[in-house]
Amino acid sequence: MKRLIRAVRALAIASLCSLAGCTTLGHTWDDWFGEMKLPDFPAFDEYTESPKSYVEIALEHDFLVRVKPWERSVLARHDMAWDPDELEAARRTHTFFSKEATMPGGSAGGGGCGCN
Amino acid sequence: MRRSRRERRRERATLRALTSSALALLGAAGKASADTAIDHVETSYSFSTYSEDKLESSKAIPGGERNRYSVSTQQLSLAAPITDWFDMSMQLTHETMSGASPWYNSADAAGTPIQIMSGATIKDTRNDLGVHANYYTDNGRLGFGGGYSAENDYSAMNVGTDGELHFNEKNTTLSGGLGLSFDELTPTDSDLYKLRPTQESKQSYSGFVGLGQVINRRSLIQGSFTYNWNKGFLSDPYKEVFGIGGSGQRFFADDRGGARHQFAFLVRYNRHVEETESTFHLSYQYYIDTWGVRSHTAELDWYQNFGDAIQIAPHVRYYSQTAADFYLPYLRLNQQPQHEMTSDYRLSAYGALSFGVKGEYAFHTPWFRDIEWRANLSVERYLSSGDLSLKSVSVPAPGLVNFTVLSAGLSVVF
Amino acid sequence: MLGRYPFRAMGSPCELHLYGDSRAEIDAVADAAVQLVLGLERKYSRYRDDSVVAAINRSAGDLAGVRVDDETASLLDYADTAHEQSDGLFDITSGSLRRVWNFASGRVPSRAEVTEALGRVGWSRVRWTRPRIVLPVAGMELDFGGFGKEYAVDCATALCRARGVRSGMVDLGGDLCAIGPHPDGRPWIAGIRDPRAPERPMASIPLFGAGLATSGDYERCMIVGGVRYTHILDPRTGWPVTGLRSASVVAPQCLVAGTATTIALLKGARGGARFLDGLGLPNVRMDAHGRITGSLGTPSTGAA
Numbered sequence: 001m002k003r004l005i006r007a008v009r010a011l012a013i014a015s016l017c018s019l020a021g022c023t024t025l026g027h028t029w030d031d032w033f034g035e036m037k038l039p040d041f042p043a044f045d046e047y048t049e050s051p052k053s054y055v056e057i058a059l060e061h062d063f064l065v066r067v068k069p070w071e072r073s074v075l076a077r078h079d080m081a082w083d084p085d086e087l088e089a090a091r092r093t094h095t096f097f098s099k100e101a102t103m104p105g106g107s108a109g110g111g112g113c114g115c116n
Numbered sequence: 117m118r119r120s121r122r123e124r125r126r127e128r129a130t131l132r133a134l135t136s137s138a139l140a141l142l143g144a145a146g147k148a149s150a151d152t153a154i155d156h157v158e159t160s161y162s163f164s165t166y167s168e169d170k171l172e173s174s175k176a177i178p179g180g181e182r183n184r185y186s187v188s189t190q191q192l193s194l195a196a197p198i199t200d201w202f203d204m205s206m207q208l209t210h211e212t213m214s215g216a217s218p219w220y221n222s223a224d225a226a227g228t229p230i231q232i233m234s235g236a237t238i239k240d241t242r243n244d245l246g247v248h249a250n251y252y253t254d255n256g257r258l259g260f261g262g263g264y265s266a267e268n269d270y271s272a273m274n275v276g277t278d279g280e281l282h283f284n285e286k287n288t289t290l291s292g293g294l295g296l297s298f299d300e301l302t303p304t305d306s307d308l309y310k311l312r313p314t315q316e317s318k319q320s321y322s323g324f325v326g327l328g329q330v331i332n333r334r335s336l337i338q339g340s341f342t343y344n345w346n347k348g349f350l351s352d353p354y355k356e357v358f359g360i361g362g363s364g365q366r367f368f369a370d371d372r373g374g375a376r377h378q379f380a381f382l383v384r385y386n387r388h389v390e391e392t393e394s395t396f397h398l399s400y401q402y403y404i405d406t407w408g409v410r411s412h413t414a415e416l417d418w419y420q421n422f423g424d425a426i427q428i429a430p431h432v433r434y435y436s437q438t439a440a441d442f443y444l445p446y447l448r449l450n451q452q453p454q455h456e457m458t459s460d461y462r463l464s465a466y467g468a469l470s471f472g473v474k475g476e477y478a479f480h481t482p483w484f485r486d487i488e489w490r491a492n493l494s495v496e497r498y499l500s501s502g503d504l505s506l507k508s509v510s511v512p513a514p515g516l517v518n519f520t521v522l523s524a525g526l527s528v529v530f
Numbered sequence: 531m532l533g534r535y536p537f538r539a540m541g542s543p544c545e546l547h548l549y550g551d552s553r554a555e556i557d558a559v560a561d562a563a564v565q566l567v568l569g570l571e572r573k574y575s576r577y578r579d580d581s582v583v584a585a586i587n588r589s590a591g592d593l594a595g596v597r598v599d600d601e602t603a604s605l606l607d608y609a610d611t612a613h614e615q616s617d618g619l620f621d622i623t624s625g626s627l628r629r630v631w632n633f634a635s636g637r638v639p640s641r642a643e644v645t646e647a648l649g650r651v652g653w654s655r656v657r658w659t660r661p662r663i664v665l666p667v668a669g670m671e672l673d674f675g676g677f678g679k680e681y682a683v684d685c686a687t688a689l690c691r692a693r694g695v696r697s698g699m700v701d702l703g704g705d706l707c708a709i710g711p712h713p714d715g716r717p718w719i720a721g722i723r724d725p726r727a728p729e730r731p732m733a734s735i736p737l738f739g740a741g742l743a744t745s746g747d748y749e750r751c752m753i754v755g756g757v758r759y760t761h762i763l764d765p766r767t768g769w770p771v772t773g774l775r776s777a778s779v780v781a782p783q784c785l786v787a788g789t790a791t792t793i794a795l796l797k798g799a800r801g802g803a804r805f806l807d808g809l810g811l812p813n814v815r816m817d818a819h820g821r822i823t824g825s826l827g828t829p830s831t832g833a834a
Binding site: 003006007010011014015017018055056059060061064065066067072074075077079080082084085086087088090091092095096099100101102103104105 | 189
């Protein structure tokens with residue numbers, strides 16, 4: 001129980017730090033939420049076609065459409081990918097995984113080894 | 117007007133050529149914003165050497181083994197499209213490892229733990245093959261993968277599935293995956309060492325879910341949660357816990373119990389700075405597990421571009437972890453031996469700082485198709501110690517390691 | 531029910547005519563189609579700093595060139611095909627000639643100026659190896675204006691058809707495509723403007739599901755010293771072509787129709803007429819003397 005409280009506290013501090021960090025890096029409140037207006041939720045029975053529709057209700061909002069397809073030239077840059085060099089990322093993750101107690105986040109499974 | 121047969125044939129050919137080119141174009145346009153398989157073949161090769169610093173003399177017994185581990189790794193990857201909506205990739209790794217590794221901790225006259233190393237091992241080799249296939253739809257991707265890794269005392273097989281769903285015109289991405297891994301250990305020399313098991317197995321089940329969002333034309337953010345459940349033989353068969361007491365000394369097997377639940381929370385942020393032609397990546401992960409280990413990992417990578425050809429990317433990573441509940445440098449025999457015990461420095465409390473730089477040179481050759489090449493060279497230095505930890509560590513493990521990695525690679529895109 | 535959606539794009543008045551079961555349904559399709567057209571304009575407009583064309587033009591003189599996406603690569607492949615099929619008359623690099631031919635100033639450039647400007651023109655000079663394009667000479671520029679609007683018409687038509695609209699028409703400043711005839715089977719009637727008398731159509735063309743494009747030399751011209759100079763410049767010589775006053779072609783793709791009219795006007799009076807006759811597509815054209823010819827040109831083939 002104590003561990004859970006510590007985890008939640010640490011998570012809260014981490015989120016606040018990232019938010020503060022992103023804000024100081026030049027994003028103001030306006031950048032994130034300037035054009036936000038509450039979406040009009042549709043009549044419930046219109047959206048009971050499939051489970052995917054429920055996810056869509058939760059995730060689809062006008063203010064989240066922040067760039068149009070023709071504005072993606074910078075986002076498509078090689079160095080804007082999460083792992084620009086996949087081989088290097090795999091190798092570094094494997095090295096840190098064998099020398100530290102932590103598992104890497106963001107993916108499931110992956111190769112094991114008897115590293116010591 | 118009379119026209120020759122050649123002229124008429126030429127004019128029909130013109131209409132045909134224009135029409136087929138227009139149809140190809142209009143076909144391509146429809147897929148402009150949908151997810152498609154990669155449209156080129158990519159292959160990469162990399163070679164790297166990993167070498168650990170010698171154990172400091174203050175942390176070893178006089179005259180004892182101080183050389184540590186070194187590994188040389190070669191990786192090869194290949195990815196190719198099969199159809200517009202299906203692609204496959206493969207990754208091969210070949211590693212040769214040699215050197216001594218930590219065995220157990222003893223105590224010097226003052227009671228400070230010192231690291232005892234195993235005798236230098238014969239060269240060991242690890243081979244790893246992974247394959248992955250992706251299937252694309254209008255607004256998402258579904259992937260399947262598997263792999264097999266083998267060394268002379270360890271083999272592991274893994275399968276997994278992962279996928280993404282896009283929303284808000286590909287501004288929001290929901291990702292997730294599930295994976296399983298089955299490992300088998302047959303430790304060497306188990307007949308020589310009484311405490312060493314002859315054959316054991318371990319299973320891992322993991323899953324993750326992530327949400328990514330485009331913030332604006334030049335920045336992205338992603339948050340993810342990963343869970344992993346390990347069961348089976350989770351201890352290190354080559355490590356032991358040393359017990360010292362008035363009545364003498366005794367060795368105990370490294371025992372970490374039969375289950376471990378791990379949780380990791382990761383946030384990543386990428387931003388491109390147009391004024392300086394650079395991109396930076398920032399990430400932070402918080403990790404907690406049922407062995408009592410909690411850790412923080414923060415990393416900053418800065419990609420500085422000089423024109424289209426040259427990129428210099430320095431990076432720094434900070435890591436800090438707490439010790440596992442059952443970590444002890446050595447056991448005092450007047451204490452009750454716990455059911456679970458380990459002296460593995462990797463489960464002790466410490467902090468680590470690593471920094472490195474990678475240089476990349478990109479060029480292209482206009483052969484049958486425009487071929488893009490990237491050559492890179494990188495170096496990384498990793499330092500760990502009790503002093504670097506966020507919370508002060510009273511007795512840092514003597515086996516904490518510093519290492520250097522040098523690597524060179526080449527990738528080709530057809 | 532019929533919905534009409536006027537809007538402005540690519541410097542021209544545009545309109546969508548869509549038939550559908552409900553207002554909401556066709557409103558959604560019209561909105562998507564308008565967004566698509568505006569998006570293409572933003573992506574390929576020479577006048578916008580953030581467009582793909584502007585990025586390519588900025589790289590002129592840099593031998594490393596620019597790597598382009600799939601859609602742009604296919605457009606460049608089409609321009610390449612059209613250049614080859616027209617013996618070099620259809621040339622998307624000819625836009626830089628406008629720097630010496632400034633119709634607003636009313637000044638005719640000297641031979642030397644035109645020859646110098648020609649040094650920066652020529653698709654054959656451009657190194658196009660998919661997916662990388664290199665403009666080797668500084669000052670060279672690409673202009674998608676000659677086929678961008680027709681391409682947008684075809685994309686919008688495809689989008690409407692994909693969304694289930696079976697009757698309608700897309701009109702982007704005179705370049706049209708019929709999505710399908712009126713629900714009662716009547717075709718859409720497009721009137722071709724008479725260059726000498728803009729209020730009176732010189733031909734009325736029925737469209738059931740095809741595209742129609744028109745090129746004319748009357749859009750921009752100047753009369754200096756009694757000689758009429760039009761904006762139709764031959765990319766091989768750098769000088770205006772005197773030929774057909776106007777040409778209109780019907781083809782399943784508006785893109786192909788537009789390429790045909792552009793080439794026809796560049797081939798001169800007799801060459802253009804021969805070209806259109808040989809192509810085998812329904813067409814109507816007016817020559818410098820005001821004569822109307824072509825398979826759609828006789829009054830009896832006019833209004834349905």
